[in-house]
Amino acid sequence: GAGVSQTPSNKVTEKGKYVELRCDPISGHTALYWYRQSLGQGPEFLIYFQGTGAADDSGLPNDRFFAVRPEGSVSTLKIQRTERGDSAVYLCASSLSARGAGAYEQYFGPGTRLTVT
């Protein structure tokens, strides 16, 4: 079946602009995760959804970052007033609903490479 998809695959934007990154999880997966990854580092947790609600948003670095999942499927990560330090690969993953975040295997999308100039 189809895996996790993310769009766009690459996004170049100017400092100060607004961007939206989209994630379409595996059908039937109720848990959805956003991470960002910089070169040479492991994925850094941003936010986790269980269904439509954000179960844990403790990883969002500041209030410029926001994510939604209005119908419990597709999710959008929104970044306002982008800064050069936001440049990274943004990864989305999904998993079966579980007894707590991360208790099941996560399946990752190909990521969106964001470059802020």
Next chain:
Amino acid sequence: RKEVEQDPGPFNVPEGATVAFNCTYSNSASQSFFWYRQDCRKEPKLLMSVYSSGNEDGRFTAQLNRASQYISLLIRDSKLSDSATYLCNQGGKLIFGQGTELSVKP
């Protein structure tokens, strides 16, 4: 101490070698652990899940030592195609290690 810490690497080994690297964790309550493999400029892909003392899948063996709070990944008979970064994930905590890079040479 970081919650999940991995051997920094890189590990450079010849084809056919056996290589092992470790991942230490700080949360003793975790019941599940995962190893992911990540190729250059690609997304992480699940390699192995560990829910009890260990797991084996072909040339790959993961072992969990709860007393010392670490999980290891052993790769036997290394292939060139095993070259990648290996990420450790502590289930229940959305935290990944920084990754261990493995390079298998002919």
